Amino acid sequence: MMSPRSYFGGPSPLQKLDRISAPFPDLNLWIKRDDLSLAGLGGNKLRKLEYLVADALNKGCDTLITAGAPQSNHCRQTAAAATMEGLDCHLVLGGESPALPTGNILLDNLLGAQITFTEKHLRGDTMQNVAAELENQGRKPYIIPIGGSNGIGAQGYVRAAEELVTQFGENHIQKARIILASSSGGTHAGLEYGFRRLKAPITVEGIRIDKDDGRSLSYESDLANICRELDSITGRSLQLQATDFTVNYSCSSRDYGQLGAEEKDAISLLAREEGVLLDPVYTGRAFAGLLTKLKSGQYTKDEHIVFLHTGGTPALFAYADQF
Numbered sequence: 001m002m003s004p005r006s007y008f009g010g011p012s013p014l015q016k017l018d019r020i021s022a023p024f025p026d027l028n029l030w031i032k033r034d035d036l037s038l039a040g041l042g043g044n045k046l047r048k049l050e051y052l053v054a055d056a057l058n059k060g061c062d063t064l065i066t067a068g069a070p071q072s073n074h075c076r077q078t079a080a081a082a083t084m085e086g087l088d089c090h091l092v093l094g095g096e097s098p099a100l101p102t103g104n105i106l107l108d109n110l111l112g113a114q115i116t117f118t119e120k121h122l123r124g125d126t127m128q129n130v131a132a133e134l135e136n137q138g139r140k141p142y143i144i145p146i147g148g149s150n151g152i153g154a155q156g157y158v159r160a161a162e163e164l165v166t167q168f169g170e171n172h173i174q175k176a177r178i179i180l181a182s183s184s185g186g187t188h189a190g191l192e193y194g195f196r197r198l199k200a201p202i203t204v205e206g207i208r209i210d211k212d213d214g215r216s217l218s219y220e221s222d223l224a225n226i227c228r229e230l231d232s233i234t235g236r237s238l239q240l241q242a243t244d245f246t247v248n249y250s251c252s253s254r255d256y257g258q259l260g261a262e263e264k265d266a267i268s269l270l271a272r273e274e275g276v277l278l279d280p281v282y283t284g285r286a287f288a289g290l291l292t293k294l295k296s297g298q299y300t301k302d303e304h305i306v307f308l309h310t311g312g313t314p315a316l317f318a319y320a321d322q323f
């Protein structure tokens, strides 16, 4: 069940990237604008939150708790969804409280969220402690996992897969490859699940954002676990395995959130050629990975390439000193 209120809005636009694709006349390049959504400057987490917050409301909860990096887009979108339901929101951010709260932290404050800073590895425990304290005060907290990436949240992207299949039909697109930034996994897992359920000829290629050599297939196992939860929620039995997912590790040698020349070039290119603003952590890195594959001729003209813009642009302001 999803929330009666839409935080995402949508369907989001599917736009052609004509100027960027000019050097590749054989290829069709598109962008799906999930950054353009309703609440709190938008992004992919709002699609998941429509299901997660519905679950919280069903359970009679009055406070949302979640966690992330200091510039977490997920936390900012959770704070925005909370305001739309009159819920309180408590955020646990891994890192130090900055001297100048900017980017997403500025927005978290404006949206009225309470923030606790802690060490990165203590975020899970801290969420539990905050929940216990609230319960002692007679409140009913609801903990949303980092990135909103469980089966409940991933339903938002199962639904997005249906939206894309409709848009592909309208645009006479038969075969497509979706390229997206993949991090906590709910977006990637939900899309893969959604396209398989519809038996649509669409490949989902996740560009891994976190530092990871990919050798252990542990991220693919996380994606399969989210899909196992989707099986139990939907009552279907797709039984996706780790090997069913396409994860590209070409951008995952740098630490999460470290801005390099590749990300900056991708951000500048899209800004100057298409008027589209990417973000420094996720979409900048993922688009850099897409450009590398485009330039080396690894995509073929029989499939349309669709970049999923998952949002995150408010974080740009926190990286102002690096541009």
Ligand SMILES: *Cc1c(COP(=O)(O)O)cnc(C)c1O
Residues within 6 Å of the ligand: 043, 044, 073, 074, 147, 149, 181, 182, 183, 184, 185, 186, 187, 188, 279, 282, 283, 310, 311, 312, 313
């Ligand atoms: C969270 C986030 C992602 C990654 O989505 P997951 O579902 O966590 O894999 C990608 N882009 C942006 C801008 C995000 O905030």
